[in-house]
Amino acid sequence: xxxxLRKLLFRxxxxxxxxxxxxxxxxxxxxxxxxxxxxFPGVWTHLILDHVTFDVRAGEIHALLGENGAGxxxxxxxLSGFYMPSSGQIHVRGRQVSINSPKDALxxxxxxxxxxxxxxxxxxxxxNIALGISEFDLSYPLSKVERRVRExxxxxxxxxxxxxxxxxxxxGEQQRVEILKTLYxxxxxxxxxxxxxxxxxxxxxxxxxxxxxxxxDGRGIVYITHKLEEVMELSDRVSVLRLGxxxxxxxxxQTTKEELVRMMIGDVAITPTKRGRAKKGEVALELRDLxxxxxxxxPAVDGVSIQVRGGEILGxxxxxxxxxxxxxxxxxxxxGVEAGRILIFGEDMTGRSPRxxxxxxxxxxxxxxxxIGTAEGMSLAENLMMRDYRLPPFSKRGVxxxxxISQHAQRxxxxxxxxxxxLWDTEARILSGxxxxxxxxxxxxxxxxxxxxxxxxxxxxxxKAVQHxxxxxxxxxxxxxxxxxVSEDLEEIFAMSDRIAVMxxxxxxxxxxxxETNPDEIGLMMAGSQI
Amino acid sequence: MSERxxxxxxxxxxxxxxxxxxxxVGALLMLSFGFDPVRGYVALFRGSYGSPEAWMESLxxxxxxxxxxxxxxxxxxxxxxxxxxxxxxxxxxxxxxxxGGMVSLPPGLHLVAATAAAMLVGGLWALPAALLKxxxxxxxxxxxxxxxxxxxxxxLYLIRFHITDxxxxxxxxxxxxxxxxxxxxxxxxxxxxxxxxxxxxxxxLLWHTxxxxxxxxxxxxxxxxxxAGVSFRRVILLTFLIGGLAAGLAGGSQILGRPPSWTVYAxxxxxxxxxxxxxxxxxxxxxxxxGAIFAAVFFGGLAHGGRFMEYxxxxxxxxxGAINGIIVIALALPEILRIVKRVRAVKE
Numbered sequence: 001x002x003x004x005l006r007k008l009l010f011r012x013x014x015x016x017x018x019x020x021x022x023x024x025x026x027x028x029x030x031x032x033x034x035x036x037x038x039x040f041p042g043v044w045t046h047l048i049l050d051h052v053t054f055d056v057r058a059g060e061i062h063a064l065l066g067e068n069g070a071g072x073x074x075x076x077x078x079l080s081g082f083y084m085p086s087s088g089q090i091h092v093r094g095r096q097v098s099i100n101s102p103k104d105a106l107x108x109x110x111x112x113x114x115x116x117x118x119x120x121x122x123x124x125x126x127x128n129i130a131l132g133i134s135e136f137d138l139s140y141p142l143s144k145v146e147r148r149v150r151e152x153x154x155x156x157x158x159x160x161x162x163x164x165x166x167x168x169x170x171x172g173e174q175q176r177v178e179i180l181k182t183l184y185x186x187x188x189x190x191x192x193x194x195x196x197x198x199x200x201x202x203x204x205x206x207x208x209x210x211x212x213x214x215x216x217d218g219r220g221i222v223y224i225t226h227k228l229e230e231v232m233e234l235s236d237r238v239s240v241l242r243l244g245x246x247x248x249x250x251x252x253x254q255t256t257k258e259e260l261v262r263m264m265i266g267d268v269a270i271t272p273t274k275r276g277r278a279k280k281g282e283v284a285l286e287l288r289d290l291x292x293x294x295x296x297x298x299p300a301v302d303g304v305s306i307q308v309r310g311g312e313i314l315g316x317x318x319x320x321x322x323x324x325x326x327x328x329x330x331x332x333x334x335x336g337v338e339a340g341r342i343l344i345f346g347e348d349m350t351g352r353s354p355r356x357x358x359x360x361x362x363x364x365x366x367x368x369x370x371x372i373g374t375a376e377g378m379s380l381a382e383n384l385m386m387r388d389y390r391l392p393p394f395s396k397r398g399v400x401x402x403x404x405i406s407q408h409a410q411r412x413x414x415x416x417x418x419x420x421x422x423l424w425d426t427e428a429r430i431l432s433g434x435x436x437x438x439x440x441x442x443x444x445x446x447x448x449x450x451x452x453x454x455x456x457x458x459x460x461x462x463x464k465a466v467q468h469x470x471x472x473x474x475x476x477x478x479x480x481x482x483x484x485x486v487s488e489d490l491e492e493i494f495a496m497s498d499r500i501a502v503m504x505x506x507x508x509x510x511x512x513x514x515x516e517t518n519p520d521e522i523g524l525m526m527a528g529s530q531i
Numbered sequence: 532m533s534e535r536x537x538x539x540x541x542x543x544x545x546x547x548x549x550x551x552x553x554x555x556v557g558a559l560l561m562l563s564f565g566f567d568p569v570r571g572y573v574a575l576f577r578g579s580y581g582s583p584e585a586w587m588e589s590l591x592x593x594x595x596x597x598x599x600x601x602x603x604x605x606x607x608x609x610x611x612x613x614x615x616x617x618x619x620x621x622x623x624x625x626x627x628x629x630x631g632g633m634v635s636l637p638p639g640l641h642l643v644a645a646t647a648a649a650m651l652v653g654g655l656w657a658l659p660a661a662l663l664k665x666x667x668x669x670x671x672x673x674x675x676x677x678x679x680x681x682x683x684x685x686x687l688y689l690i691r692f693h694i695t696d697x698x699x700x701x702x703x704x705x706x707x708x709x710x711x712x713x714x715x716x717x718x719x720x721x722x723x724x725x726x727x728x729x730x731x732x733x734x735x736l737l738w739h740t741x742x743x744x745x746x747x748x749x750x751x752x753x754x755x756x757x758x759a760g761v762s763f764r765r766v767i768l769l770t771f772l773i774g775g776l777a778a779g780l781a782g783g784s785q786i787l788g789r790p791p792s793w794t795v796y797a798x799x800x801x802x803x804x805x806x807x808x809x810x811x812x813x814x815x816x817x818x819x820x821x822g823a824i825f826a827a828v829f830f831g832g833l834a835h836g837g838r839f840m841e842y843x844x845x846x847x848x849x850x851x852g853a854i855n856g857i858i859v860i861a862l863a864l865p866e867i868l869r870i871v872k873r874v875r876a877v878k879e
Contacts, residue, residue, distance in 0.1 A: 334758065355760025364758070372758045375751040382744070386759040390741045398741050425538040 024218035026059040028093070030188045031079065031110060031220065036088035038074055038244075048074050050244045051088070056189050056220035061211060063235035063252070064224045067264055067320060067488050070241040072224045076191050079222070080112035081105035093188070111182030112191040119166045119177060125149060126162040129181050145184075152183050156210050156217075172203030179210070190214065191222040194321075196230060208234050226264075226319055228257045228527050242266055257527040264319075265490050265523060281310020282345070284451045284482030285331065290340035292323070292330045300326035302506030303340070310450065313473065313483040315497030315514070317490060319526050323506035324486045325367060328455045331484070332364040333357040334372075344451060358387060360451075363444040367455035367486075369433070373440045376429040380420045381409040383428045384443050416442040417468070434461050441469060448476060452483045458492060470496060490519050504528050546815045546826070546862060553858030560853060561846055571846045578839025579832030584717055591718035591789065593831025595620070595781040597726050599809025600816060600823035601733055602774035602781075606671075607818040608737060609770040610750035615660060615675035616778040617806030618682030619653040623782030624795050624802055625686045626652030628694050628703045631710030631787050632794065641709040645787050646725065646780070653779015654772050656682065661771035665764045671771075679806075683799065690797050705786075705794035712788040722788025727824060729780060733773065734820040746770060778806060811859050830855065 024030070038049040049071045056062050066072045077083040079090070081099040089096055092108045099105050105112070119128050126146045133145075149162040158176045166174060175195055182190060192211075196204040211234065215221050223235060231238050232252065240247040240263040247263040285308040294300030301323045308314045318324055329335035331342055333354035342349045344360050357364075366373045374383050385405060388394050394405055409423045418438045420431060431439065441457070454473075458466040473483055473496060487493050493500055494514060502509040502525040509525045558568035579589045599616040606613025629652075630636075631645030660678055663669035690703045697704075712720035737743035749756040749766040756763070785802055786794060795802055812830050816822030837851035 353760065353762075354758055355762075358760050366758065372752075372754040375748050375755045377751040378747065382748075385744065386748070386755065389744045389759075395741050400739050400741060400744065402739065425535060 024058040028058045031056045032091040034089045060236040061221040063231040063238040066241035071244040109188035111187035113178045121167040189220045193224045261523045261527045286343040288341040291338040292326045308482045315493035315500045316486045318503035363449040363452045365454040381423040412442040455486045549861035552861035557854040574843040575836040575840040579836030587717040587719040589832040589835045592834045593827040595805045596827035598777040598781040600812035601777040603813040604818040609746045618679035619778030620782035620806045621682045621686040622656040623649040623653035623779030627783035627786040631706035632704035638709040645710040649783025650776045650779040654775035657771040657775030702796045720788040722784045
């Protein structure tokens with residue numbers, strides 16, 4: 001008997017198990033993206049992807065390399081149907097297609113495993129996979145899914161028990177489930193977005209061998225990363241993106257880490273800043289053998305010891321993901337410390353709260369501006385008050401002085417050039433990225449703090465705003481503030497810093513005087529080369 | 532100033548539209564049951580706002596809703612889904628009876644003491660749920676639902692065995708004359724002024740003090756609040772405490788300020804659901820303490836006028852419940868549409 005409901009739910013695809021009949025020829029171009037442009041009008045003024053052309057062939061692992069914000073993830077999201085390109089063409093196995101949804105992409109044989117897993121934690125592995133099956137209905141036997149999961153696990157050595165609950169699995173196993181979820185549809189092309197960011201080294205090794213066996217099976221793998229070692233170890237070809245543009249596509253065997261770093265960070269023009277030699281002040285920040293754990297419990301900051309003095313800018317250079325974020329969070333009280341000590345103006349601040357750090361005179365310009373730097377549902381004036389709302393003269397015995405706050409906010413708006421329709425009535429949500437950053441700079445810097453921790457302070461700003469920020473930092477330095485500047489932009493690091501520390505895999509590789517080094521040397525250290 | 536006016540209008544528009552939708556769908560419902568919706572609504576609104584007497588009754592109905600709405604609204608401002616008002620209200624009523632009905636105090640002082648007792652008992656009842664959330668991370672929806680039931684049976688037990696009216700076993704001891712708010716007319720008493728003053732005080736706390744700022748910041752973006760150095764435990768405690776005081780006052784208002792019974796029956800019939808109705812009132816009032824006052828007047832009017840609709844046109848008073856429900860759904864619709872739109876916008 002045919003169950004009418006089942007029939008209804010089964011419409012469309014006849015690939016109940018997603019088996020693809022054709023065998024893939026090695027070297028065949030599976031997926032080709034031509035002249036892809038993506039813009040986010042109103043959010044960013046520049047193009048996020050600027051005429052990028054990119055292809056994946058059967059049997060290869062193609063790495064997509066670039067710094068944060070280079071456009072890697074946006075590219076992947078376009079190929080897998082999460083975003084629509086503003087213009088450009090996509091060809092799958094020689095046929096032009098338009099991909100309107102992740103479902104379309106899967107139907108065309110393109111699957112993506114996301115950076116953060118999208119699994120339902122209390123369900124089992126098989127149940128999670130069944131969730132994504134469009135043909136799934138109440139009569140679809142889970143045992144069938146389980147059987148196929150076992151089959152796929154065996155074929156690629158992806159060991160996962162289909163009956164295990166996701167919440168009981170390690171990060172590496174969850175990653176494997178995420179890949180299995182995609183493999184279930186037998187994609188020609190598998191896209192992985194920074195899959196090792198949550199994995200332990202051995203787990204990463206296992207993943208690499210799985211990916212190699214999938215490539216050997218004739219699939220094309222797109223591997224997104226900003227880690228050079230992974231590119232060198234794993235990939236057959238590598239494409240480098242910088243600021244939305246494709247710099248080059250190379251055979252991995254014909255390039256070197258050093259060349260890749262140069263392509264990632266671009267030509268660095270050193271503009272020697274004319275500035276007075278600021279009088280070195282007392283030690284503002286001192287870290288003694290600091291150890292901090294990352295999100296998944298793996299060590300992110302691994303024994304860092306540095307000092308920053310008043311009147312000095314210490315630049316922290318490094319490819320993203322080498323512990324800079326965790327370092328910044330630890331020295332502003334936002335993240336717990338595993339071992340080591342944080343001294344601020346001689347006072348031991350290890351394990352203290354964000355408020356204690358603020359009271360000690362630490363300003364924090366956070367990397368995630370909208371997520372932690374602003375309350376988007378509140379007004380401009382209220383956002384400017386985040387540090388000062390409990391301090392006189394804005395607050396008297398707990399009661400806020402609205403007119404004084406208005407005056408102050410008005411001053412900040414004109415001094416820092418924040419473009420906002422009003423002070424009290426419009427939600428900060430509608431402010432552009434640049435104006436959000438000006439708001440944060442105004443809030444964190446107007447009191448001329450003694451110690452400034454700035455993470456990517458000019459990222460995404462236009463040229464004028466960048467200049468303004470740099471002038472501001474120089475002026476504060478001249479007045480004796482100590483500044484720790486974390487940036488991926490080497491030009492900024494060289495233009496602003498007195499000394500440059502390079503961070504690699506949670507450690508400080510070396511600290512150099514800005515005048516005694518050059519971008520090439522720093523670039524090599526960023527790539528992890530020992531000198 | 533005109534910008535201010537516009538933004539106020541913008542925030543008032545959704546509930547007004549939702550109310551219109553609710554009334555419209557209610558009319559369709561009446562039609563489908565063979566009643567004349569025009570006559571129904573005329574009876575409803577004449578009954579609720581048609582005369583000074585009608586206004587007094589409607590306001591009497593709305594008084595407890597203003598403060599149970601505050602409980603939910605303050606919770607939402609802080610990002611907590613606090614649905615504890617029902618239980619706090621029962622406890623507050625018990626507190627009001629304990630002091631207002633069983634202790635003799637001089638006039639004036641007695642009223643103040645009984646009101647304070649209602650609020651304090653309500654506030655204390657908030658502590659277990661608050662502490663569970665602060666120390667063990669127990670979600671407030673789960674804990675408050677359980678505490679609501681505990682309060683229900685506990686107060687029922689008190690009425691049966693400890694605060695029973697010696698003359699009439701089916702109810703608790705009524706508030707003494709010295710602990711009753713002066714009657715303004717009909718069922719309306721002076722307690723409404725206390726309730727409105729409380730709403731205004733909460734408005735001031737939320738929008739003009741550092742504590743209120745912390746609370747709203749934590750509600751808008753917990754990560755930013757942490758960054759700004761806000762203590763979550765303090766925010767949770769404060770939110771629950773205000774919620775408890777507010778709902779306690781709601782319970783007290785039904786004992787010390789609601790003729791003719793001035794007490795609670797052993798079924799809790801005259802208190803039942805006032806706390807949960809506060810959630811709808813808060814939503815219509817856009818989770819704003821002043822908005823809650825106006826929304827409560829509307830809901831109170833519906834509750835009172837519904838009886839006239841049944842009496843004069845034959846539409847059962849439960850229709851009011853249906854209209855209330857449709858209004859809340861209509862109010863939620865724009866948010867749902869916004870989410871759909873956002874998903875589409877991201878794709879393009």
